[in-house]
Amino acid sequence: xxxxxxxxxxxxxxxxxxxxxxxxxxxxxxxxxxxxxxxxxxxxxxxxxxxxxxxxxxxxxxxxxxxxxxxxxxxxxxxxxxxxxxxxxxxxxxxxxxxxxxxxxxxxxxxxxxxxxxxxxxxxxxxxxxxxxxxxxxxxxxxxxxxxxxxxxxxxxxxxxxxxxxxxxxxxxxxxxxxxxxxxxxxxxxxxxxxxxxxxxxxxxxxxxxxxxxxxxxxxxxxxxxxxxxxxxxxxxxxxxxxxxxxxxxxxxxxxxxxxxxxxxxxxxxxxxxxxxxxx
Amino acid sequence: xxxxxxxxxxxxxxxxxxxxxxxxxxxxxxxxxxxxxxxxxxxxxxxxxxxxxxxxxxxxxxxxxxxxxxxxxxxxxxxxxxxxxxxxxxxxxxxxxxxxxxxxxxxxxxxxxxxxxxxxxxxxxxxxxxxxxxxxxxxxxxxxxxxxxxxxxxxxxxxxxxxxxxxxxxxxxxxxxxxxxxxxxxxxxxxxxxxxxxxxxxxxxxxxxxxxxxxxxxxxxxxxxxxxxxxxxxxxxxxxxxxxxxxxxxxxxxxxxxxxxxxxxxxxxxxxxxxxxxxx
Numbered sequence: 001x002x003x004x005x006x007x008x009x010x011x012x013x014x015x016x017x018x019x020x021x022x023x024x025x026x027x028x029x030x031x032x033x034x035x036x037x038x039x040x041x042x043x044x045x046x047x048x049x050x051x052x053x054x055x056x057x058x059x060x061x062x063x064x065x066x067x068x069x070x071x072x073x074x075x076x077x078x079x080x081x082x083x084x085x086x087x088x089x090x091x092x093x094x095x096x097x098x099x100x101x102x103x104x105x106x107x108x109x110x111x112x113x114x115x116x117x118x119x120x121x122x123x124x125x126x127x128x129x130x131x132x133x134x135x136x137x138x139x140x141x142x143x144x145x146x147x148x149x150x151x152x153x154x155x156x157x158x159x160x161x162x163x164x165x166x167x168x169x170x171x172x173x174x175x176x177x178x179x180x181x182x183x184x185x186x187x188x189x190x191x192x193x194x195x196x197x198x199x200x201x202x203x204x205x206x207x208x209x210x211x212x213x214x215x216x217x218x219x220x221x222x223x224x225x226x227x228x229x230x231x232x233x234x235x236x237x238x239x240x241x242x243x244x245x246x247x248x249x250x251x252x253x254x255x256x257x258x259x260x261x262x263x264x265x266x267x268x269x270x271x272x273x274x275x276x277x278x279x280x
Numbered sequence: 281x282x283x284x285x286x287x288x289x290x291x292x293x294x295x296x297x298x299x300x301x302x303x304x305x306x307x308x309x310x311x312x313x314x315x316x317x318x319x320x321x322x323x324x325x326x327x328x329x330x331x332x333x334x335x336x337x338x339x340x341x342x343x344x345x346x347x348x349x350x351x352x353x354x355x356x357x358x359x360x361x362x363x364x365x366x367x368x369x370x371x372x373x374x375x376x377x378x379x380x381x382x383x384x385x386x387x388x389x390x391x392x393x394x395x396x397x398x399x400x401x402x403x404x405x406x407x408x409x410x411x412x413x414x415x416x417x418x419x420x421x422x423x424x425x426x427x428x429x430x431x432x433x434x435x436x437x438x439x440x441x442x443x444x445x446x447x448x449x450x451x452x453x454x455x456x457x458x459x460x461x462x463x464x465x466x467x468x469x470x471x472x473x474x475x476x477x478x479x480x481x482x483x484x485x486x487x488x489x490x491x492x493x494x495x496x497x498x499x500x501x502x503x504x505x506x507x508x509x510x511x512x513x514x515x516x517x518x519x520x521x522x523x524x525x526x527x528x529x530x531x532x533x534x535x536x537x538x539x540x541x542x543x544x545x546x547x548x549x550x551x552x553x554x555x556x557x558x559x560x
Contacts, residue, residue: 073360076374080353088469089369090390094356095469104492106415109430110370111391111471135386137543150389154465154472180535180552184542185434189368189375191391192434194474212384234543236550239559243552252556253533255460262464263417263514270516272460272523273553276532279519 003038004048007055021052024064029106031063032056036072046078053082057100063107066096114188116195117161118146120244121173121202127219128244129202131168134215143230144220146197146244156269158257161198169217170208173200177254178271179243182236197240199247199254222248283318284328287335301332304344309386311343312336316352326358333362337380343387346376394468396475397441398426400524401453401482407499408524409482411448414495423510424500426477426524436549438537441478449497450488453480457534458551459523462516477520479527479534502528 005023024032034052049066056064066084068075070092084096088110099105121129130144138145149164151157158175165173176199187193209217225231226241246252255271258279262268270279285303304312314332329346336344346364348355350372364376368390379385401409410424418425429444431437438455445453456479467473489497505511506521526532535551538559542548550559 070360070366073357076356077353080350085371086350086369086374087371088471089366089374090470091365091367094366094369094374108468109394111394112431112433113393113395113474114389114391115393115472115474151392153392153470156465157463180550182540182548182550183437184546184548185436186546188388190370190433191368192395194393194395230543234541236540236542236548239538239540239550239552239557242560243557246557250556253553255535258519260462260516260519261514262516263510266464266466268462268464268516270460270462270519272519273533276530277519277523277526280522 003036003040019051019055020048021055022048024052024056027063027065029062030060031065032061033065033067035067036069036075039072040075042074042078045075046081049078049082053098060100062099062101064098064100067093068096069093113183113192113194115151115157115160116148116193117151117157117164118148118195118197118240119161119165119173119200120146120179120197120247121165121171121200122222122244122248123202123205123219125219126222126248128222128225128248129165129169129171129207129217130220130225131209131217132215134213141230143228144218144225148195157196157198157271158269161196161200165200168210168214170204170206170210172203174203175257176201177247177256179247179252179254180240182240197243199244283316283320299331299335300328301335302328304332304336307343307345309342310340311345312341313345313347315347316349316355319352320355322354322358325355326361329358329362333378340381342379342381344378344380347373348376349373393463393472393474395431395437395440396428396473397431397437397444398428398475398477398520399441399445399453399480400426400459400477400527401445401451401480402502402524402528403482403485403499405499406502406528408502408505408528409445409449409451409487409497410500410505411489411497412495414493419495421510423508424498424505428475437476437478437551438549441476441480445480448490448494450490451485452483454483455537456481457527457536459527459532459534460520462520477523479524 087095087097151160181196256274367377431440461476536554
């Protein structure tokens with residue numbers, strides 16, 4: 001898509017004139033998105049943005065989105081000067097938005113949570129797979145912890161758990177259940193964390209640890225894992241560890257997964273108690 | 281904190297000179313954060329940033345964070361030119377970061393998920409609280425849906441559910457359980473969604489709907505809610521509705537909440553099956 005397009009616009013004097021505006025794509029909510037693909041001089045951009053805004057206002061557009069790749073950081077200032085606010089950023093672009101109507105803004109919220117997993121993997125000798133990390137808050141503490149990690153962009157929780165165990169210890173596993181989860185706030189900047197403790201069933205038992213991040217890895221008696229002073233001292237850890245031990249010994253029902261399709265046709269996983277409800 | 285500070289720096293010629301650098305705060309991971317609080321000319325900022333970077337490199341700093349309030353959007357371009365990438369943005373600021381060491385970047389990931397709730401509220405006549413919305417994908421469809429919404433920054437899931445029901449229908453409730461949750465991807469930009477279906481117990485029954493967003497609200501026989509063609513046709517909705525109905529009729533155990541403290545002393549909620557595990 002080229003950067004500019006000619007449109008007819010009715011000027012204040014009621015004259016119709018062809019004006020060069022920024023190319024945009026319309027969305028389903030009555031808004032438009034501009035995605036800059038080529039560099040542009042800041043002054044020229046400011047002028048075209050001003051004209052485009054007048055046109056979009058005449059067309060009664062609602063949300064105007066401008067996606068600026070990091071290579072075009074010279075265009076951030078002129079966009080802000082036209083009344084746009086930041087919406088979100090990734091490493092290589094910044095998304096800005098302006099809400100045109102006078103009614104309340106109904107723009108989608110930014111992502112607010114990071115999602116992490118902890119994997120509880122137990123073999124048939126009652127031993128749980130644990131690691132000691134080279135970095136992070138447990139570094140140098142001698143605490144044995146479950147393999148943990150952050151889910152990657154677009155990654156499912158059940159897939160992330162299997163991946164983290166494989167990366168950190170070399171052990172192959174299969175997802176069984178979500179045993180519990182925890183939500184905490186202001187863990188980094190103003191964002192929140194959701195952490196899911198997942199039970200996985202091992203399909204291999206030989207450990208090949210990831211040297212760059214893992215100091216040591218082993219199979220450890222579950223009771224010894226739970227009894228560690230750190231786990232006994234910190235309430236959430238104590239309870240999470242206790243849930244894992246209970247799961248290994250008796251009947252604890254967590255949330256199993258089921259692949260499903262959303263009303264828009266995308267694949268999604270549902271997690272629920274499948275002992276008490278049988279899906280159709 | 282003033283914008284600049286004088287530091288001693290060893291120059292390439294081995295001379296020590298006092299140089300004016302950007303003020304920064306050190307973090308626990310060997311990095312520094314600069315938070316711009318006053319406007320600055322772009323060229324002056326570029327020069328001070330360049331000197332500051334040399335200093336931080338000499339000091340063997342790791343991650344360098346620069347927080348730019350939207351009022352200082354003129355400083356984005358010079359920051360990017362010094363090799364910084366975007367990390368995240370909120371409506372009123374942009375955070376940029378540069379990783380100095382040659383080893384792999386261990387910076388925290390950006391938030392990847394938006395978190396939403398759906399509230400299943402049932403009275404003692406077997407009726408569920410449902411709404412029809414004025415906006416969004418269900419607008420004009422005549423589908424009766426559960427009250428839903430997005431959790432706000434720093435808000436707990438169990439609190440968000442109660443708030444949304446109160447706002448949309450005026451009904452007071454108490455959190456009971458998370459019945460199930462669903463994870464989907466690419467729902468907005470490259471981000472993901474986690475949606476928690478929560479069961480709430482009503483403490484009031486008179487409905488006062490939120491006129492701006494809600495077309496209508498009522499108590500509806502649970503079987504009629506489940507039997508709606510939309511709910512029957514779409515797999516996830518069918519199963520979520522089925523879980524709600526099962527909960528209302530027999531023994532379905534979801535995840536109850538428990539307030540707890542993290543190892544860093546912050547309050548957090550754990551959600552787990554408290555029928556099969558009794559926390560200590």
